[in-house]
Amino acid sequence: MGHLKQRDLNATRERLRDQVAHALRAALISGELRPGVVYSAPTLAEDFGISATPVREAMLDLAREGLVEPVRNKGFRVTEVDERDLDQYTEIRALIEVPSVGRVARSATRDELEALRPVAEEIVRAARDHDLIGYLEADRRFHLSLLSLTGNERLVETVGDLRKRSRLYGLAALDERGELIPSAEEHLELLDLMLAGDAKGAEKCMARHLGHVRSLWAKSESKG
Structure with missing residues (x-):
């Protein structure tokens, strides 16, 4: 007892x-x-x-x-995150996530991809509601669940660690300017491209999404 x-x-x-x-x-x-x-x-x-x-x-x-x-x-x-750190985190994520979405677009079933839609919609909803914790959690689940469809657990762990080290940066300032919403909507665009079987388009969308996030960070820093 x-x-x-x-x-x-x-x-x-x-x-x-x-x-x-x-x-x-x-x-x-x-x-x-x-x-x-x-x-x-x-x-x-x-x-x-x-x-x-x-x-x-x-x-x-x-x-x-x-x-x-x-x-x-x-x-x-x-922890302080400088511009060099952010550039390196973004570069590593792009090296991993861009080809990974192409791979998943070619191999995942429609049901596996559609299962991500509620999470993508949750990201957009959280951005519109200024729910930053909800946004971060849904965004994390979407990206890591998508990567898990590669079947590579270590790949998922690596990106999860990179996100923890960088994703909080400048989020409140971006939210105040309404700039989280376009970034949030890119998750739905990415999902639709993958469902259409457009692997190359999905790779381009992911590259643009990561670049968009990085440019928003830079804008936040310059206005901070």
């Missing part, structure tokens, strides 16, 4: 850690947590009204994602 109680407590703590991590990602997107600034777990915990342990665990989760970095005896510094 004691073991069961302990397991329940651990599950509750894990859910709390996930909730805190979710809130911290939202704060990163909104700019409330600023790049280069060090934040301590006890201070953040006081803001949340909880103990420092789940906050520290959540920050360690974000550190594994490359969003923050531990600072000895001080806390965690929000």
